[in-house]
Amino acid sequence: MTANANPSNAEYDSPWKEALERYLPAFLALCFPSLHHLIDWSQPYLSLDTELREAVRDADLGTRFADKLFQVFLNDGSVTQLLIHLEVQGQYEANFSERMFVYHYRIFDRCRSPLVSLAVLGDDRPSWRPNSYSYGQGGAQMKLEFLMAKLLDFEERWQELESSDNLFAPIIMAHLKSKSTTQDAQARAQWKWTIVRGLYQRGYQRGDILELFRVIDWMMVLPEALQQEFNRQVKQETEETQMPLLSHLELEAKAEGRKEGRREEKQAVALNLLRMGLSPEQVAQGTGLSLEKIQELQSQLESES
Template identity: 30%
Template sequence: MAHSPAPSHAPDQLDSAWKCALDQLIGECILTCFPALAAVLDLSRPFTILDSELHQPSDGTIPTSNACHADRVYQCFTRDGHAVCLHVEVQCQHDEHFAQRMFIYHSLLYARHKIPVISLAILGDGSATWRPCDFEYGFGGCELTLSFATVKLLDLKPALPALLQSGNGFALFAAAHLEIMQTKGEPFERLAAKCRLTRILCDFRWPETRLAKMLELLDRIMPLQPKLDAKYREHIRNMKGTHMLTLIQRLHHDHVRRILERTTAYSFRTGREEGREEGRAEGRVEAQRLMLIDLAQKRFGMLPAGAAARLHSARPEELQRWLERFWQANSIDELLD
C-alpha cells in the first residue's frame, strides 16, 4: 500500500487500519464496491487470510525488493463451491507502477496457489482521473493483459448517506477515510467528523462486540492529537443512547491499558535495577491485581469479603482470565465464577 492522505498518519498506521478493516468487513466491502463479484462469491463462507509475502526475481525495472507484500490475500469460494484466491490492494496516492505491481502480485499468487486469482484495487487517493485498471505487454507475437476491478472511494461519496443509514460498516470506514482526506491539516474539523461518525455508528444498533471493533477501526483511521482525543472521549461520555455503556466501557478499557503499560514499564525498571527476573514478573502480576480490584470496586461497589480475599490471593492466570472477561460480567460473582 502506498499512501499519505493526511500527514498525521504514519505509513504503517494507515496500512494497519485498512488491513484490519478488510479483515473485519471484507464481505461488506465486496457488496458495496464490487457487486458483480458479490453475485459470484459465496459470502456466507469464511474468508481465510493467506500469506501476503511474495517473492520475485528483481531486475531493477521497478522499485521493489525480492520480497514484496500484497495488502491482503484471502482464500474464498464461489457459489458453486470452487476455491479462488482474492487479492485486495489499497492505493492512496498516484503510483505509475501500480498496475504493474498488480500484475506481478497476480502472477506470483497464481504460481503459488494454482487456483484462479481475483485482483481488486481500492483507490483512496484524491485524484478523480487516475484510475488504473489493467496492465498489458506484448512482444514477438505474444501478448498478455491483466484487467482488474477497481473502486474509487471518491465515487462512493454520493451513495454514502444511504449506505450509512442501512448500517453498512464498510461505508462507515470509507467515510472515515474520505474525512481524513478532507480534514487534512484541520484537526478541529477532524474531531468534529469523528464525533459525527461515532454518533452514526451508535445508531447502527450493532452487538456490543462488533461495535467495539468498529470503534477501534475509527481510532486507527482517524487518530487525533492528545488534547483533541481527550475532547473526543469526553464527547462520548456525554452522549446518550443504547450503546453508550459499551462506549464508556471501552474508555475505561483504554484507561486501564494505559495504566497497565505504565505500571508494567515501572516494574521492568525496578526489576532491572534489582537484577531480578522474578521481581519484574511479580511487579506485573501486582499491577494486574491492583488494577482489577480498583475496577471491580468502581463497577460493582464495595466488594464482599470473600470476593476481596479471592482477588488478593488469585494466581496470575486467574487475574488474566478475569481481566479479559471483566466487561462481560454483570456482577462480581459472575466475574469470579
C-alpha cells in the same frame, strides 16, 4: 485559531487490514458487488497473510496502505475455491499497474489457484483509475485486468453511506474524512464524532460497534487536546443515553489493545483511565495490569496533584 492535524500521524494500513479481515463480505458487497454475489458466504473465508508475504517478499514496487490475500469459495459449483488479492493504494503511483501484475503472477505461481486482483484507490486524483497492465510484441501479448474501486466516488454517495447498514460504510466515511481534513484537526474531530455517533443508529451488534469504533479511532488521529474532548463526548453520550454497548472503559481498552500491551503503553492507558475517574479495579480489568500496579500509579497521580 484552527488546530492542524499532522498528516504523518494518520494511520491507514493497520486499520484497513484489520477491517478487511473482519468485514470482507461487507466490503465486497459495498465496493465490488458483482464479485460478492459469486461467493458462497456460508463457508468461511481464510486470510492468507503468510502465503502473500512469501509470494511477494522481494517484489516491493511501491507504497500502499494495505495488501491482503483471501481464499473464498464460489457458490456456482464451477470452481471450488478462489483467491482474492486486494491492494489498498493511498496515493498516485506511476508503476501501480505493473505492481498489481507482478503480485498477481507471483501469487498464482506459488498457489496455483484461480485468482482475481482488486485495487482500492484511496488517493485524491479523480482521473487516476488504473485497471490493467499489458505488454507484448509481434502479435504476442500478456495482459492483466483487475477490478478497481475509487473511494473518492463515495463522496457523491455520502447519503447512501450515512443511511446504509453495511458494516464497511463507516470505515469508508472515516477514510474519506480523515484524508480531507489533514490540515484541519478541528474539522476532523467534528467528523469523527459524527461518524461514531452514527454507529448507534445503524442497528449494529455490540461487538461490531466496539470494533468499528476502534478502527475509526485508530484511523482518525487527533491532537491530544481534541482527542481528550472526543473522549469526553463519548463518555457523556454513554452516560446520558445509557447505551449499554459503549462503556468508556471498553472503548479505551479496545483502542489500546492493538499495541500488544507493551508495559509502558499499558501504564499510559491506565493513567488516562484513572484521570477519567475510573476505579483501580476497573482499570486493572481493562488494561490487564495488576491491581497493585494500578494503585501505585494512582498514588503517583495523587502526589503530582
